[in-house]
Amino acid sequence: MNGPTPRGTEAAFPETTYVGRIARAREGLRARGLDAALFTGPENIFYLTGQQTPGYYTFQALILPAEGEPAFLLRELEVHNFLRNSFVAEYRAYGDGEAPLDALLALLRHRGLDGRRIGIEKSGWFLSIAFYEALRAALPDLADASGIVEAMRRVKSAEEIARIEEAMRQADAGIRAGLAAVRSGATENDLVAAMMGAAVAAGAEYMGMEPLVSSGPRSGVPHATWRRRRLEAGDAVFLEMSGCQDRYHSGLMRTAWLGEPPPLARELEAVVLEALDAAIAAARPGAPCAAPHRAARAVIDAAGMEDRFRKRSGYSLGVAFAPDWGEWQVASLHDSVDLPLAPGMCFHVPITLREWGAFTVGISESILITEGGGRILGNTPPRPIHVVTA
The missing domain is CATH 3.40.350.10 (Creatinase/prolidase N-terminal domain)
Known part of the structure; x- marks a missing residue:
């Protein structure tokens, strides 16, 4: 040396x-x-x-x-x-x-x-x-x-929460840039370039996992990501990414559509939003980690859409390195987890319903558990499907 x-x-x-x-x-x-x-x-x-x-x-x-x-x-x-x-x-x-x-x-x-x-x-x-x-x-x-x-x-300090909020600001910038780049003729790569450029310009470091961006029939495949496909009229477009501040991560998911979504997509959208709201409302101190998942599942099952939702409803946010941006070892929102929620815990809550192999309607929020319940950390509008004129 x-x-x-x-x-x-x-x-x-x-x-x-x-x-x-x-x-x-x-x-x-x-x-x-x-x-x-x-x-x-x-x-x-x-x-x-x-x-x-x-x-x-x-x-x-x-x-x-x-x-x-x-x-x-x-x-x-x-x-x-x-x-x-x-x-x-x-x-x-x-x-x-x-x-x-x-x-x-x-x-x-x-x-x-x-x-x-x-x-x-x-x-x-x-x-x-x-x-x-x-x-x-x-x-x-x-x-x-x-x-x-x-x-x-599991429970973050004020200094850690500040990092996650900063990572959320970066994800907000990235998702907004991705939505703005959705247009006929653009490629999935164009969207990712816009998302990553905006997030990095907002201060993001390298994330624990790449953005998930897919379009058309590919958007109906879980964890599919960009492969140069060119967007066409009538396409669904799925976007999800994280920010990263001092290795602390966020999570944000939105769905766009080139042209008016079909009736089934609007039906899925209504259930996704209701399930997401139910999960966040159930994320209260003292409740088990299973409670938000059960609340979301109750909405989804009542709509007869249980076969479209085969996963946990959320996972802890915090320190991450590749290959993931979530804290899978720390806590998950799922039936199998009875760990009590506490103020200072942070979660990404992604609710997705799919027409398998055709399209996904996915909308998420990152939340902080407070004494009064779950507080949404991001500010990306709109929560419904982002419609772009084809």
């Missing part, structure tokens, strides 16, 4: 924020009887330390002892990034010719943690089966530390 790198100059929050989070995570370790935990997911690492990099495809780990200071293991190329984003004092960098597992075991021995009860999160994206099995062979008593940090991430 050529000279000292200033510590934490690009951290999302002050050092005191991370000190508090580390202290709370230690409480979680002690509650499970763990002497230390290994955190490898980029979301949890960022939450606890501030470290962020698009190079999380190489192995990185935060070693957090129940007593004593944390240590960080990372690829040598990432050291300067780590120093600028994090305040963690101790780190060990491994070279590209070195086995990360060997470096990890050496760091554990250096910290006197070999032979102690160590946990590792098993719920992240980026811990390979091969690495886990090799680590388990070296540490046969390896315990499960999953969910400790995710539970901390």
Whole structure:
């Protein structure tokens, strides 16, 4: 390294924020009887330390002892990034010719943690089966530390909410630009270029997932996205995207139509809007995460459209890295989740009804749970289908 790198100059929050989070995570370790935990997911690492990099495809780990200071293991190329984003004092960098597992075991021995009860999160994206099995062979008593940090991430602080609101402002700008670009002869790529350009110009960083934009029959396929198709009169156009501020994300979905939508689309639109309103109205402190989903499903089922809606009604918003912009590990709005809602939780609530393989009517809002219920964070009009003269 050529000279000292200033510590934490690009951290999302002050050092005191991370000190508090580390202290709370230690409480979680002690509650499970763990002497230390290994955190490898980029979301949890960022939450606890501030470290962020698009190079999380190489192995990185935060070693957090129940007593004593944390240590960080990372690829040598990432050291300067780590120093600028994090305040963690101790780190060990491994070279590209070195086995990360060997470096990890050496760091554990250096910290006197070999032979102690160590946990590792098993719920992240980026811990390979091969690495886990090799680590388990070296540490046969390896315990499960999953969910400790995710539970901390559910309720957002005022500073985190401010980031999500900023990400929402960026998504608003992107979706409005996408709707403005809908016209006969434009391509799906034109829409995405407008959306991404507007969101980035509004301050967005790289998002955890690309926008979802599809048109015509392709818009009736879940998670289809742009493939250069040229828009034609009579097309439905589906748009969904996130903003990103300091790795905190938002979510927003709208539907446009080139020409007057057919009667079925208008029928689906009415049910989507009623179900979305019902879900948000049910998102009150103390109610289970299942309540907004059940409220939306009641509207959809009463309309006889249950076969058009085969998914959860929402998911937590917050820290995200690719391949997702939501916090799928933190909380979902679904029948299977009885976790109580609390002020400070944030959710994206996307309600979609499909004529499968033909078109989708999808409208969403991102909400903050407050003492008075769910508050919509975005301000993109209109909530009904956006109609463009063909």
